[in-house]
Amino acid sequence: MASPLLTVDHLTFGFHDRQLYSDLSFNLARGSMTSLIGANGVGKTTLIRLLMGQLTPQSGHITHAPDMRLGYVPQFRNIDPEYPLSLRSFIQLNQRGHWFPWHTQAEKQQLDAVIRKTALTARQGQLLGKASGGEKQKAYLAQALLTEPNFLILDEATASLDVNTKTELMTLVRQLSQQFGLTVLFVTHDLELAREYTDQYLLLTATGHELRSTQLMEPANMPAELRPAEEVR
Numbered sequence: 001m002a003s004p005l006l007t008v009d010h011l012t013f014g015f016h017d018r019q020l021y022s023d024l025s026f027n028l029a030r031g032s033m034t035s036l037i038g039a040n041g042v043g044k045t046t047l048i049r050l051l052m053g054q055l056t057p058q059s060g061h062i063t064h065a066p067d068m069r070l071g072y073v074p075q076f077r078n079i080d081p082e083y084p085l086s087l088r089s090f091i092q093l094n095q096r097g098h099w100f101p102w103h104t105q106a107e108k109q110q111l112d113a114v115i116r117k118t119a120l121t122a123r124q125g126q127l128l129g130k131a132s133g134g135e136k137q138k139a140y141l142a143q144a145l146l147t148e149p150n151f152l153i154l155d156e157a158t159a160s161l162d163v164n165t166k167t168e169l170m171t172l173v174r175q176l177s178q179q180f181g182l183t184v185l186f187v188t189h190d191l192e193l194a195r196e197y198t199d200q201y202l203l204l205t206a207t208g209h210e211l212r213s214t215q216l217m218e219p220a221n222m223p224a225e226l227r228p229a230e231e232v233r
């Protein structure tokens with residue numbers, strides 16, 4: 001079997017008096033799609049920051065394949081409505097291969113391709129500040145894809161999107177995974193989406209973690225905070 005893209009081995013980490021993980025181990029196979037789920041504050045974003053090398057494990061190891069290229073799609077944030085860049089120019093900010101202020105023909109073609117893939121061609125001239133939540137989220141995804149990652153981390157990228165836009169975004173991500181072997185780690189509170197679009201889930205809880213196939217996901221056994229409201233009532 002091919003070696004995993006990422007391996008987390010006996011990871012321990014916490015802030016001050018608050019321990020988040022005491023013995024976290026898992027690996028992500030190349031081309032796999034994994035949901036990272038757990039209640040608010042359990043440590044999902046912190047784990048991502050560890051995986052991205054922004055934080056250092058207190059003990060244990062995080063190892064990635066030498067050819068790993070990371071793309072990161074942050075959670076949708078409020079952008080100033082006066083933000084002056086168009087969607088196209090915003091996406092292009094991630095294209096910095098050289099010192100010149102202009103872009104080569106090849107770069108323009110690459111940018112066009114990413115804009116097409118994320119279905120933003122008709123909207124590329126729209127000001128980012130005035131764009132809809134779905135358009136903004138797609139622009140973030142396009143920005144991440146511009147560097148041709150083989151590992152894509154999405155932190156609650158679908159949280160504020162309507163059902164159609166969520167489906168569109170996840171369908172595209174899955175397609176990239178199937179076509180190009182993109183490995184995906186998808187932070188979500190949406191169990192349905194996790195079940196539908198990812199192969200396995202990593203559940204973090206205050207007392208431990210589990211990594212299982214989404215086919216074995218039993219909503220009734222999931223933490224109450226993650227279940228749809230009507231089931232909890």
Ligand SMILES: Nc1ncnc2c1ncn2[C@@H]1O[C@H](COP(=O)(O)OP(=O)(O)OP(=O)(O)O)[C@@H](O)[C@H]1O
Pocket residue numbers: 015020038039040041042043044045046047
């Ligand atoms: N830089 C920091 N210093 C101190 N505590 C922090 C820091 N960053 C996060 N924390 C704390 O660590 C815990 C985990 O935070 P984290 O953001 O990883 O949670 P999360 O699982 O992503 O939650 P959410 O679902 O709300 O996004 C929280 O209690 C948070 O307050």
Ligand SMILES: [Mg+2]
Pocket residue numbers: 044045046
């Ligand atoms: Mg978070």
